[in-house]
Amino acid sequence: xxxLIAAAAILGGLLAGPVLAQETRPFEAGNGTIGVxxxxxxxxxxxxxxxxxxxxxxxxxxxxxGSHGRLEEDKVPYIRGAKELYETSxxxxxxxxxxxFNQIDLELIAGLEPxxxxxxxxxxxxxxxxxxKIAPTVLLDQDKLGFFGSMQAVADLGxxxxxxxxxxxxxxxxxxxxxxxxxxxxxxxxxxxxxWPEDGYIAANKEYYALSQVLDDVGFSKPDLIAEIxxxxxxxSPEFLPEVDADFIFSTYEGLYPDQRSPDEIRAAFxxxxxxxxxxxxxxxxxxxxxxxxxxxxxxxxRSLTTAYQQVLTHVAGRAFVPLAK
Amino acid sequence: MSTTVASRWxxxxxxxxxxxxxxxxxxxxxxxxxxxxxVGIIAFSLTVxxxxxxxxxxxxxxxxETVSRTIDNVVWEFRFPRALAAALVGAxxxxxxxxxxxxxxxxxxxxxxxxxxxxAGLAVVALTVLWPDAVGGLRPWVAFxxxxxxxxxxxxxxxxxxxxxxxxxxxxGVGVAAMISACTSVxxxxxxxxxxxxxxxxxxxxxxxxxxxxxxMLAVWSAVLLPAxxxxxxxxxxxxxxxxxxxxxxxxxxxxxxxxxxTAVGFAAIGTAVVGPLGFxxxxxxxxxxxxxxxxxxxxxxxxxxxxAVLVSLADLVGRTLMAPIQIPAGxxxxxxxxxxxxxxxxxxxRRTAL
Numbered sequence: 152x153x154x155l156i157a158a159a160a161i162l163g164g165l166l167a168g169p170v171l172a173q174e175t176r177p178f179e180a181g182n183g184t185i186g187v188x189x190x191x192x193x194x195x196x197x198x199x200x201x202x203x204x205x206x207x208x209x210x211x212x213x214x215x216x217g218s219h220g221r222l223e224e225d226k227v228p229y230i231r232g233a234k235e236l237y238e239t240s241x242x243x244x245x246x247x248x249x250x251x252f253n254q255i256d257l258e259l260i261a262g263l264e265p266x267x268x269x270x271x272x273x274x275x276x277x278x279x280x281x282x283x284k285i286a287p288t289v290l291l292d293q294d295k296l297g298f299f300g301s302m303q304a305v306a307d308l309g310x311x312x313x314x315x316x317x318x319x320x321x322x323x324x325x326x327x328x329x330x331x332x333x334x335x336x337x338x339x340x341x342x343x344x345x346x347w348p349e350d351g352y353i354a355a356n357k358e359y360y361a362l363s364q365v366l367d368d369v370g371f372s373k374p375d376l377i378a379e380i381x382x383x384x385x386x387x388s389p390e391f392l393p394e395v396d397a398d399f400i401f402s403t404y405e406g407l408y409p410d411q412r413s414p415d416e417i418r419a420a421f422x423x424x425x426x427x428x429x430x431x432x433x434x435x436x437x438x439x440x441x442x443x444x445x446x447x448x449x450x451x452x453x454r455s456l457t458t459a460y461q462q463v464l465t466h467v468a469g470r471a472f473v474p475l476a477k
Numbered sequence: 478m479s480t481t482v483a484s485r486w487x488x489x490x491x492x493x494x495x496x497x498x499x500x501x502x503x504x505x506x507x508x509x510x511x512x513x514x515x516v517g518i519i520a521f522s523l524t525v526x527x528x529x530x531x532x533x534x535x536x537x538x539x540x541x542e543t544v545s546r547t548i549d550n551v552v553w554e555f556r557f558p559r560a561l562a563a564a565l566v567g568a569x570x571x572x573x574x575x576x577x578x579x580x581x582x583x584x585x586x587x588x589x590x591x592x593x594x595x596x597a598g599l600a601v602v603a604l605t606v607l608w609p610d611a612v613g614g615l616r617p618w619v620a621f622x623x624x625x626x627x628x629x630x631x632x633x634x635x636x637x638x639x640x641x642x643x644x645x646x647x648x649x650g651v652g653v654a655a656m657i658s659a660c661t662s663v664x665x666x667x668x669x670x671x672x673x674x675x676x677x678x679x680x681x682x683x684x685x686x687x688x689x690x691x692x693x694m695l696a697v698w699s700a701v702l703l704p705a706x707x708x709x710x711x712x713x714x715x716x717x718x719x720x721x722x723x724x725x726x727x728x729x730x731x732x733x734x735x736x737x738x739x740t741a742v743g744f745a746a747i748g749t750a751v752v753g754p755l756g757f758x759x760x761x762x763x764x765x766x767x768x769x770x771x772x773x774x775x776x777x778x779x780x781x782x783x784x785x786a787v788l789v790s791l792a793d794l795v796g797r798t799l800m801a802p803i804q805i806p807a808g809x810x811x812x813x814x815x816x817x818x819x820x821x822x823x824x825x826x827x828r829r830t831a832l
Contacts, residue, residue, distance in 0.1 A: 222803075248802060249802055250802040250803050250804060251803050252674070253674065253677065253678035253683075254678065254683075254685065254803050254804040254805070254806075255685075255802070255804070256527050256801055256802030256803075256804060257555050257685065258526050258527050258528045258550075258551045258555050258556065259527040259528065259801070259802045261528060261547050261550040261551050261554075261555065262527065262528040262547055262551070264546075264547055274674060277678075277679065277686040278685070278686045280686075280688045280690065281554065281555065281686060281688055284550055284554045285550055386666070
């Protein structure tokens, strides 16, 4: 009997060990109040752009043991955003590739023995009961948190909040500088448009991650049709193209995707959706249509914000332009 | 209980011969073989995966010993419930197909072909996109309601003054399925992207998120629906000879038809609610069972269930390990296997009926 009690005590001690080893604190997440480690050492991220990238950006790369990723055309996995902005990849770090969107390998996560798992509320709810068996799991409600709130929550969870605060202050200084250079931003309208010729529509984007964040923070206006969208974007029939004309139009290209690899390919895509589109849009007729690379301005990242800021500053504040006739 | 073994039949006599069953030995042997195969696949599933585990470690874990917390989690919390969930949903979709084929007397009936799975899919997608906070425990009931609504719609559209036609049932089903798929697409197109993405994997039939609660639900519903289906098998056998003959033999045709449709919908809806629509299992398994060993309705249902379980277990095992860590949904694998078989069956049917 004594032997059994001793064995049970040892077993209990072994099981409780990892839990007792770390000090925890409550964290308000989309899935409730979760007890998370004060100083996590092994974090699993279930989304590259919005969770892994901020952790990399705030200097917590070494804490990330596994991450969701994507596959390049040759099936090599990569961490979107972290690869383009920080040259951080599965090859040059100890971060383990866990699978692609919504097809994450749960037992691989278990094998990594994380002390914290960070995912997205809504997207990862189905696997939450499984994840909770492995480690404390925080699902961030990114819709409610917003762009900065989401990054701040990730930094807070990763124990790198001071670095977030430093970068946020720097970003606010950039915005203030922009407002000094462009004192009347509300008088300038900017649209973010993306042609999708295969589906026959043009996406009019109200939200476009870092790029739209910079535009909103500076205080630029949008064409009415875009400003009134309740969602983040509108898949617009090409006939509405004149309705979204603006002083400046931004559109992006992405080297990873076929038919979107360069500004010329995006121009060709516009042409395919609306033949003669450039004559329809005043922004295009006056060479005020700007084509920029997508991922660097698309991520949840201060480097993305800075890149977007510089692009917008160069094109909008840096040159004279023909305003759209009201 | 007394038994007599003849050369091709195994006779079971129960309760002073008040119940006597004559079972074909070949079908019994196939049933035993497929059950053994299923156990083998589940056992193999427990030992393979991204996290290396030896047979000894798995055995010790299953014996109640804690080898490590990781292996405990991997074996007990992920692989085991996943393997059982795959087997159970496979059996459920297969039985749904068999029940639909029996009630329509059409070998091409399948829950994913006649809109029953799509009905469940639309209901769940609508719930997820329009009322995301209400998903949780409502999902099986909403799926059941969606499937049932589609089944009732197809039955009412099929039924005419001259009775029901199985060909009409299939054609109506295909049409309604297309309409429902279009509605689902509309919701997916105009729903909020994050909500839409969260149901995308479910729609392709993924068992990745299965846990013990799912296994419990599937097991409970199987325990309710399978006996009900087996109870209907005697009358179903009579209905194979046509409604008039079945009525003459004393079978309550109308009630049996309702019973078969309800159980078929129940199986498909519960399976769909847990893992999403799994295409063609309900088509392949009953046909394979028929080809392997012709038998009475009851034994055919049992063989169909085990074949469905084998098929989905195998599909999930392939999907889980082939491109790991990427998890290929089992539904995609069953579609890859099912579509060629469906075309072969269609071709044979066309030859027979000169369609």
